[in-house]
Amino acid sequence: MSQQSSTAPARRPGPPTPAPGRPGGPAGMPPPAPPGQLTTTAPVLPARGGGLRAVVRSAFEGTPGRMRVIAAVVALAAAVFGVVGANSLWTSSAALERADHNTTQVVRVQSIYSDLVRADAAATNAFLVGGLDTTGQGPAYDEAVAHVAATVAAAAEAQPADGAALGALNQQIQTYTSLVEQARAYNRQGLPVGATYLTNASTGLRSGALPIVTLLTQANTDRANAEFRQSSNGLALGISGVVALLVLLGGLLWLARRSHRYLNVPVLVAVGLVLVALVAGAFTLGQVGSTVTTVRGTVFDTTLDLATIQSSAYDAKANESLTLISRGSGQAFEKAWQGQSTLVKTTIGYIDTAGDATLSTDLNAKWAAYSAKHQEIRSQDDGTKTVASNWDEAVRLAGLPTSTAGSANATFDAFSQATADGLATYSQQTSDQVLAPRTAVTIVGWALLLLCLAAAGLAARGFGQRLEEYR
């Protein structure tokens, strides 16, 4: 320990540091002296390790020592805030991108659901008519199944975590399509066992494949929501920013007391820079948070609602055919139709609440038009206590092709087209709005980092000025 340090604070303790510009080793490594010659400025240092320790120890002794420590802490606080804050913003930007991927996957998976029930609606409807398929539902089935295959492949590529579930789904779809093919083949031979294959296919689709799709939708919605939360998470930025600010202010105060000067300009500027960085970072994440809240409350919600409407509507249509195929004992299927219809109408109501009255009015009108046709079919099939049922007429009504204006298939087609258009528009809007803040957030991240590094530099410089006075 140096005894002078208490009496002569102005004297710089410790060993010499390498001269400026001189290529030297790390601090504490004395220049090599020629053998036998003693250096005049520094004592001979013992072993290398012990010397380093002594140098470090003496560098932090006394007021200048403390000043160095505080300088380091202050600069470090600003730098840490720079890194943590910038990282928060970049993470936010990346989370937005992942949220977009996840919402796209939700839409994709939901389209698998509605394509499957669309395929089933087409298969059952074609079957219902009997004989040669005159409704054009056969090609509609093939088209829906082909679309499912393509979407499953795309979904598996987009989200590896869905791989196992999609594999299991693929297996179920293969079982379904092979049962439908068998049903078609038997049907062409005029054998009743075909109807049983078709019913088994429909039942298996609903008990085997669709639950997997529901879980896929849920998992991806959860992932999207987690990323949305992550994108506006300002906790790390806030804490590190406030800490940096307090440390800088503390340093400024300490320096003012020690040096009897009120303000150290570089440190003061550093405080300002950190404050600006903190406000800008917090404001940006706040903006992201409000964008995300808006997206989730409007376009993303509407996208999910439209997907629900689409799949429920196709499910209802398949149940309409299954009710008729059951020929008098299809009450369970009609009950399912009622349930799906209620779900469709309730969900259209949510779209109105989310702000798109035009779309909800249009969809409501189109669903009402189809529902009226469905009721006509039902009343023909059911009959009343006094009026005999007319199953053949019910089947004729249900089997009219989409090209027949005002038929059940035509009104349903109009509804599903409007839903599909709405879904395409809203999923694009969701994607656009989610991705919109990304560039700005990334730039603010870099700006925050640079501001904080500058603040760290200024703070170090401010302390350096005072340290100079101790020479």
Next chain:
Amino acid sequence: MSSRWAIRRSSGLVSVLAAAAVVLSACGSGDYAATPLPTPQPTPSTTATTSGPAAPTTCTPSAVTSYAPLPTLDTAAVPPSIVARQSLRVGVSADSLLLGARNPLTNAIEGFDIDMAKAVAKAALGDENKIQLVVIQSADRIPDLQNRTVDMVARNMSMTCDRWNTIAFSAEYFQSGLKILVPRNSKVVSLDELKGKRVCAPNGTTTIDFIRSKGVEAVGAKTHTACLVLFQQGKVDAIAGDDTVLAGLVAQDPYAFVPKMSALTSEPYGLAFNKDDKDFVRFTNTLLDQMKADGRWKAIYDKWFAGPLGAAPPPPTSVYGRT
């Protein structure tokens, strides 16, 4: 000098932290837990349900005994609800080839049972087309009669002591017998040889109760045709059913075969009615007796079964005496 040191030191730290930040942001890069799969559930089609405790096989009056026929075909006996509706609602099968099955090419349901039901509609309402065929499953037959969803059931329904407690039957209109269906190359000729094997029968039938008592692994399905699907998929080894029903299944699958065997049980078919419609049952019995006598019964039998089962036997004798 020392200020430089401070800067150098802190910028060194910055680069370390920046590197850490890269690692940090890489951590949250969407490594999600795998999407869960639904927990597998037992396939409902292969769970057998029993129709209850073993039913008595003998009773007084006997299971084939029905109410005495009316002296003439008096339409006053037809329930007013049927007359008002001008349509007879009949519970039928749509997938029992030859008995009651939908023809996929014409969409019409046709078969022996359907022709019998049409004969009743013609007698009651004057037109065989004043009929509404309601497709029901075996297990629905009794509940649908009890809650009057249908006026009559013409769906290969066996007359049993037990069923007389809840519904009413016409006189016997068809004599069938329980047999088994096996793969064409099988050497099996009796149910005993199928002990421990999977044998399918529709839920809620006398058949499934019978085969379970014989030590086979009974597999229930909704209908006999659903059994055929399980048979074709290799999920069951054999199907138990009335020879008429099995004939319809064999007609749909060249690899299915009913070995030459004597019937395991005798299955007398009756048209089934609500327990309270005694007069309508008596009306129907009058009609059945006329049809058995004037050759209409034989004509319908030959139309559907002459091919697979041979020429028509004498019609079953009507037994009356129930009050």
